[in-house]
Amino acid sequence: MLSRIVVKIGSSSLTTDEGGLNLDSIAFFAGELSALRSAGHEVLLVTSGAVAAGFRDIGYETRPRQLHEKQAAAALGQALLMRAYQNALADHQLKAAQILLTRTDFANRKRMNNANMTITELLKQGVIPIINENDTVSIDELKFGDNDTLSALVANLVRAQQLIILTDTDGLYTADPRKSPDATKYEEIHEITEEIYSMAGGAGSSVGTGGMRSKIDAAKIATRGGVPVFIGKANETGDLLKALEHTGKGTYFATHLSSLPMKKQWLGFMSSPLGRIVVDPGAEKALIHGGNSLLPVGVKRIEGSFHAGDVVEVVNIGNERLGRGIVNYDEDQLQAVLGLPSSQVIGIIGEVHRLEVIHRDEWITLK
């Protein structure tokens, strides 16, 4: 069966600590991607490396820390990165196309659908879409930063059969193996628990961002969307195919879910919430365990500025995130009826779109 594979390669696998591209690595990965294609798979690449590739050329001594410097380095480095991939893939008679995306592109459903249509057409024409964050226009608080989350969103968007996140370590260990040589590796993970999170540390090199933690975040999003994930290493010919065949050097994250409807995916992982609703323990239980809607009676407090139809985040009284949903009240309406039984709502604010603050069909649990 023809399958669709998203491969993510991190800066640490493509560049040197001193900055600049490692062209031998790019040639190696081009060969690996070509092997996937020859085995009959559709391949999308999410690649980092623009900042790391560009900062030396632009004249900085080390990887820049300030946003405008990173953006300038990325603008130069992205062109170097694409040229390197196009040359290396041409050696395997493959064509590559550049797609640059931001978080805002995913938050806007029209733009997201357009990106999906373009990617689908490129795949149909046999071209490898090469995707990176559009670093030059992303603003700090909305940046993916690392590309791990981006790769998970892309994998869900194109309904991939597998997400392969390549890095400089052969999987998830009980602790950062650079710092704890006795750490042991997980071969397979069936559920991403708090314990798993607590083992994942930050970036391992001066060019990487996010470390294992952001990779676990990505694995959570992708597996929730029905896409199984591999996190590990490919440094010998044939490793990428092995990663796909379940014999790779890394950790596998299984998914027990079939693909999540696009509406729920968008709500949970792509939308930008405009407000927060704090709920009491009864409402928390009803939302998380009862599969019920949120009613005004369970709302303790609201924050932010929102209107009916906007996405809001719901947290418990301990400020722990519970999920996201589409709210049916304007902020001032909800303020007037929070904590009250539904029977009193119409009497106080007149007409509402729906009595539920968030209907269960427009809710996703993210706890």
Ligand SMILES: Nc1ncnc2c1ncn2[C@@H]1O[C@H](COP(=O)(O)OP(=O)(O)O)[C@@H](O)[C@H]1O
């Ligand atoms: N529990 C862990 N298991 C494996 N690696 C870990 C763990 N915690 C932190 N790391 C670090 O994460 C690094 C990979 O992430 P990162 O540097 O962001 O790479 P990339 O550029 O490939 O995204 C590894 O080099 C490793 O030092």
Ligand SMILES: N[C@@H](CCC(=O)OP(=O)(O)O)C(=O)O
């Ligand atoms: N968009 C940025 C990604 C930054 C980055 O370092 O990401 P990663 O190596 O995936 O942790 C770039 O291309 O430099």
